[in-house]
Amino acid sequence: MRAHRLSGRTPAIPKPHRGWLRPGPLVAVLAALAAAAVLLAPPVWLPDGTAATAALMLVTIGLWASGIVSEALASLLFFLAAMLFAVAPAEAVFAGFGASAFWLIFAGLVLSLAIRHTGLGERIAGGLLTRAPRSYPLLVTASVVVGTVFAFLMPGSMGRIVLLVPIALAVADRAGFAAAARGRFALVLGVVFGTHLTSFAILPANVPNVVWASAVEAQHGFQVGYLEYLWWHFPVLGLLRAALLVALLLWWLPDRLSDDQAHDTPATPPGEAAAGERQLAAVLLAALALWATDFAHGIAPAWVALAAACYCLLPPTRLTPERPYAALDVGPLLFVAGVLGLGETLARSGLGEAAFAQLLPLLPLSPGADTLNFGVLGLGSALLGVFTTLPGVPAVASPLAPAIAGATGWPLEAVLVTLTVGYATFLLPYQAPPILVGGRLGGVPWGVLTRFTLGYAAVSTLLVFPLQYLWLHLVGVYGF
Incomplete structure (x- = not known):
């Protein structure tokens, strides 16, 4: 691997080959x-x-x-073509704009903007990362822990990654890792994968989850609670996958701190938090408390997040820039609206049911073969993500859940939960735009990012899938 000279600027990001054979x-x-x-x-x-x-x-x-x-432009082209050729009513094509997922992403963007504007994110992440500067394994572990903590605080993976990657790079510079050092890549991949992988176990923490929750509610009438979803997934898809991530990073990207850096004293702790930071911290803690107690008050996570966002946008609070709407990236909003609009269009057309009717006889699904059913559905939804990207999996697969439930003999809820296990596994970086963006921001070469993504998916599938099945069986999701 070619070495880069260490400088104060982020190194140029290697670009993949641009030929049409990509x-x-x-x-x-x-x-x-x-x-x-x-x-x-x-x-x-x-x-x-x-x-x-x-x-x-x-x-x-x-x-x-x-x-x-871009995903946003693809969504706009879908809206345009759907209306020009009248493939579905406008209320189906634009259904995404009225979905709770759309407003959860909007709120997440506003909260991310406030966290960056006030400096709260840098204070939290910097404080956590600088707690373990004397050991390479502890430093890598700290990067994953920081990503996991932020998955609870910020609803959108993209905002978290944009915030965390520059901090990881600063810590890598302080630790003495050059631009092409394995330790530098490990710290970047630690925060990027740490905050995105664990977010699949936290209901409002990423786009695929909120698309799934919106589709489940709109099409099947289920409302899934924050703690209920956390109980189903966090022990295995959250904690276990985070531990596996640390182990794989240390094995695949071994490195060590220099002797000088290993004996450095920790950085001076930041000064007293500013008023804006304290105010925003209180808002985030209140939102987290309301998310965790939704079983008592019945307010969906999207509306809790939107309330927090509206408070941050109030001019007297000064928690966002003077022109906050100009600073928001509408790309994720259009992408989510497009995914949900396509899902609703397909549901109304009957295409999904017709396609599945052809595919169902070919799948080895049968009542009583529960382990095989779980493997087929989990791996099937993971492979579907190769063609749809991750948010598209629940939008496309959710309408098929009743037919799958009939083929497996499972409760409908069990089928829907199994879909989440599948789309939580991605094989290539392009399936998960936050991973792609994080790798590019962190200067991780395309080949390194792709190999690590594929390798983690293989190890995770072999180790995590069986344990997640046993856990869901233990907590009674499958009803047997």
């Missing part, structure tokens, strides 16, 4: 060809009048998966 353009081309084939020769099993809807679905998912345009 996976992204190939996915887009294949999706376009499949869409053309559906339009020209619709399969006999397609419901009448849905060929255009199927073609639009293929193109949209192809654009999301390929990354040749």
